[in-house]
Amino acid sequence: MMDFRPNEDQIQLQKAAADFLSKESTKEVVFAAFDGQDGDSPELYKKMADLGWLALAVPEDKGGLGMGLVEQAVLLEQLGYYAAPGAFFTNACISIPALLALGANDEASAVLDGGKKVAFVIDPEFVIDGHLADSFLVTVNGRVRLIGGSDVEVKPLETIDGTRRAASVEFSEQAGEDLGDVHAVESVVDAATAILCAEMVGGMQKSLDMVLDYVKVRTQFGRPIGSFQSIKHRLADMLLKTEASRSAAYYAAWANQSGADDAALSASVAKAYVSDAAPWVTGQSIQLHGGIGFTWEHEAHLYFKRATMNAALLGDVAFHRERALTLTTSDRSEAASGGGGRSRG
Amino acid sequence: MDLSWTEEDKAFRAEVRKYLEANAPKDLPEDETANFEARRQWQKKLAEDGWVAIHWPEEFGGRGASLLQTVIYNEEYTRARAPLLVNSLGVGLLGPTLMAHGNDEQKQRYLKKVLSAEEIWCQGFSEPNAGSDLAAIQTRAELDGDEYVLNGQKIWTSYGKYADWMFALVRTDPSAPKHQGISYLLVDMHSPGVEARPLKEITGDSLFAEVFFSDVRVPKANLVGEQNDGWRIAMTTLGFERGAGGLAQSVRLRNSVLDLIGDAQQVRRNGWTAFDDPLSRNKIGKWLVEIEVYRYTTLRAISALVHGGSPGPEASINKIFWSEWHKSFTEDAMDILGPLGRVTTDESGNIDSQRWVREYLFARAGTIYAGTSEIQRNIIAERVLGLPKEPRGDTKTEKAGER
Numbered sequence: 115m116m117d118f119r120p121n122e123d124q125i126q127l128q129k130a131a132a133d134f135l136s137k138e139s140t141k142e143v144v145f146a147a148f149d150g151q152d153g154d155s156p157e158l159y160k161k162m163a164d165l166g167w168l169a170l171a172v173p174e175d176k177g178g179l180g181m182g183l184v185e186q187a188v189l190l191e192q193l194g195y196y197a198a199p200g201a202f203f204t205n206a207c208i209s210i211p212a213l214l215a216l217g218a219n220d221e222a223s224a225v226l227d228g229g230k231k232v233a234f235v236i237d238p239e240f241v242i243d244g245h246l247a248d249s250f251l252v253t254v255n256g257r258v259r260l261i262g263g264s265d266v267e268v269k270p271l272e273t274i275d276g277t278r279r280a281a282s283v284e285f286s287e288q289a290g291e292d293l294g295d296v297h298a299v300e301s302v303v304d305a306a307t308a309i310l311c312a313e314m315v316g317g318m319q320k321s322l323d324m325v326l327d328y329v330k331v332r333t334q335f336g337r338p339i340g341s342f343q344s345i346k347h348r349l350a351d352m353l354l355k356t357e358a359s360r361s362a363a364y365y366a367a368w369a370n371q372s373g374a375d376d377a378a379l380s381a382s383v384a385k386a387y388v389s390d391a392a393p394w395v396t397g398q399s400i401q402l403h404g405g406i407g408f409t410w411e412h413e414a415h416l417y418f419k420r421a422t423m424n425a426a427l428l429g430d431v432a433f434h435r436e437r438a439l440t441l442t443t444s445d446r447s448e449a450a451s452g453g454g455g456r457s458r459g
Numbered sequence: 460m461d462l463s464w465t466e467e468d469k470a471f472r473a474e475v476r477k478y479l480e481a482n483a484p485k486d487l488p489e490d491e492t493a494n495f496e497a498r499r500q501w502q503k504k505l506a507e508d509g510w511v512a513i514h515w516p517e518e519f520g521g522r523g524a525s526l527l528q529t530v531i532y533n534e535e536y537t538r539a540r541a542p543l544l545v546n547s548l549g550v551g552l553l554g555p556t557l558m559a560h561g562n563d564e565q566k567q568r569y570l571k572k573v574l575s576a577e578e579i580w581c582q583g584f585s586e587p588n589a590g591s592d593l594a595a596i597q598t599r600a601e602l603d604g605d606e607y608v609l610n611g612q613k614i615w616t617s618y619g620k621y622a623d624w625m626f627a628l629v630r631t632d633p634s635a636p637k638h639q640g641i642s643y644l645l646v647d648m649h650s651p652g653v654e655a656r657p658l659k660e661i662t663g664d665s666l667f668a669e670v671f672f673s674d675v676r677v678p679k680a681n682l683v684g685e686q687n688d689g690w691r692i693a694m695t696t697l698g699f700e701r702g703a704g705g706l707a708q709s710v711r712l713r714n715s716v717l718d719l720i721g722d723a724q725q726v727r728r729n730g731w732t733a734f735d736d737p738l739s740r741n742k743i744g745k746w747l748v749e750i751e752v753y754r755y756t757t758l759r760a761i762s763a764l765v766h767g768g769s770p771g772p773e774a775s776i777n778k779i780f781w782s783e784w785h786k787s788f789t790e791d792a793m794d795i796l797g798p799l800g801r802v803t804t805d806e807s808g809n810i811d812s813q814r815w816v817r818e819y820l821f822a823r824a825g826t827i828y829a830g831t832s833e834i835q836r837n838i839i840a841e842r843v844l845g846l847p848k849e850p851r852g853d854t855k856t857e858k859a860g861e862r
Binding site: 115116117118119120121124184326329330337338340341342343345346347349350351353354357358359361362364365368369372374379380382383384386387432434435436437438439442443 | 460461462463464465468527720740741743744745747748749751752753755756758759761762763765766776779780833835836837839840841843844845846847848849
């Protein structure tokens with residue numbers, strides 16, 4: 115039955131996540147991670163692992179909570195809203211499902227209880243959360259290998275988003291253990307792409323909420339600035355792009371969860387759209403806050419930087435536009451991995 | 460959250476698709492009048508087979524279809540590229556209004572002939588001084604015995620030159636606050652004193668007319684609902700139609716992108732086809748992506764409606780999305796097709812450039828009619844986001860009256 119609304123369980127999950135994160139991923143925690151050594155908050159990561167969140171979408175017989183991608187999207191939207199730092203997304207949404215898809219159940223269970231972190235390597239020059247990883251999933255000649263951290267030369271990279279950093283890695287192509295064909299993880303990457311969009315939606319929503327509060331109380335020329343049409347129209351556009359992004363992210367999460375015909379297309383559609391919209395919406399938040407929005411102490415820049423970072427991950431706007439076009443105009447099976455010669459990394 | 464269609468939905472979709480494949484006319488005449496008559500015949504055929512306004516109750520010629528079935532029907536209708544209903548304003552706007560607010564005599568008298576296109580309807584809302592501020596209408600209707608006497612002017616009247624009837628907003632109490640002195644009246648366009656003058660639009664077509672009333676006598680029986688309650692009546696029936704049409708709109712606009720993909724392969728630029736040019740591909744990819752996102756948002760809106768929500772001010776988001784999309788898309792289409800895309804003579808090689816020029820120009824109307832993008836943004840800001848209103852110049856107004 116056609117129903118786009120979150121169900122009761124999803125609403126409860128959203129509330130629980132918002133309640134937890136409003137206390138644990140506070141502005142102080144996020145800024146401390148941003149200004150810290152590695153952008154991480156190990157305490158927050160540990161607490162989320164203890165809640166079972168890393169294993170939210172893992173089947174119960176593999177030690178998870180047995181929920182789906184839509185629930186994972188609900189959770190990640192809240193992490194985005196509270197700008198949660200650290201390697202939660204990459205481990206929960208890419209590495210764990212990739213290990214499971216490759217049948218590496220023991221490795222997966224070591225990650226899902228929070229004890230170990232694995233980075234998924236698309237481009238060795240820029241591995242998101244690579245600086246925090248204990249081991250690495252790499253692709254060599256169409257095969258996926260799991261390489262222990264001691265066999266990988268890791269060079270940490272600071273990024274525009276201090277809470278989401280990366281590393282460049284070097285490794286021998288013979289190192290580690292062969293886990294299987296890369297085709298096994300293609301749907302994992304599409305699903306993760308959809309979930310990343312949900313995280314971006316969270317940041318857009320937070321930016322919109324902050325601006326809305328501000329323009330209702332900030333007075334100039336004897337009126338709240340939110341009564342000026344130029345401001346109102348900008349906010350209307352921010353809402354439009356935020357809600358459209360939300361529709362796209364959740365549609366893609368559902369399509370990938372249910373194995374719909376347009377699962378791959380919907381992931382590319384969502385990522386192309388949201389990667390365009392999120393930097394714009396979060397950037398408008400800086401603009402509409404005025405001078406205060408340009409200061410380090412205000413949160414507006416955290417969301418702008420996260421959106422800018424995420425826009426480039428798992429394929430950028432150009433990659434996913436091309437892939438959407440290719441999926442629409444040519445044979446699906448050939449096009450599924452394609453991006454017209456563009457790279458996802 | 461579950462976006463799957465039921466087996467029943469799928470079977471219904473297959474039934475609609477089969478009917479349209481077998482019956483929808485393919486090549487309509489170019490000539491405007493002949494085209495109109497062909498579409499009138501098509502609607503007559505549809506009505507005989509019970510495939511117009513399927514969500515209407517059976518007693519008025521519909522099938523009592525659910526909202527979801529209506530959505531599926533509209534989507535399939537557009538997918539089949541079946542011709543636009545010639546009496547779309549009667550079916551889409553007048554019919555639901557009469558069913559909600561008309562009396563039994565009015566329902567019996569008008570509804571069946573709306574479906575069969577035996578009587579064509581036009582909408583008499585906008586006036587030269589009442590556009591975005593619709594409640595500023597000045598066309599006057601004064602009661603004289605059993606008849607109203609109409610004087611004034613309507614404008615931007617689609618189908619004005621073909622219409623047999625107009626549903627009009629008229630001022631019946633000039634002393635009341637502006638939203639409270641308006642009535643909803645059915646006007647016979649063949650009455651003495653009615654004059655419809657075609658307007659020529661930037662496309663060169665004449666889809667609109669100006670309609671002038673000089674002492675036009677309208678029986679009191681043609682009043683819908685109560686006198687001076689016309690504003691409320693006009694506003695309450697707009698939402699449902701917008702909700703049910705969104706998905707079809709996404710199909711229609713996606714068809715345009717698919718057409719552009721076809722034509723871009725026929726145009727050579729810089730030594731390769733426009734479709735092979737990376738910059739063009741990026742643009743086409745963008746519009747494919749955005750129209751797909753529009754489809755998801757309409758599914759979300761439909762889901763809210765099906766499960767008992769109201770379309771509410773969120774309909775404004777929908778309107779901005781598709782109308783701004785269409786304008787920007789056609790701009791890129793013109794860029795991609797280059798000089799050949801601007802040719803308006805019949806013989807322009809392999810592509811239908813006349814169509815692109817017309818679509819490019821007509822898209823400029825989408826962000827104006829049925830509430831400009833600017834008005835829609837005001838509605839979103841004030842009614843969804845709760846932002847303060849701007850100071851107004853018309854102090855007699857008791858509430859916001861934008862369309």
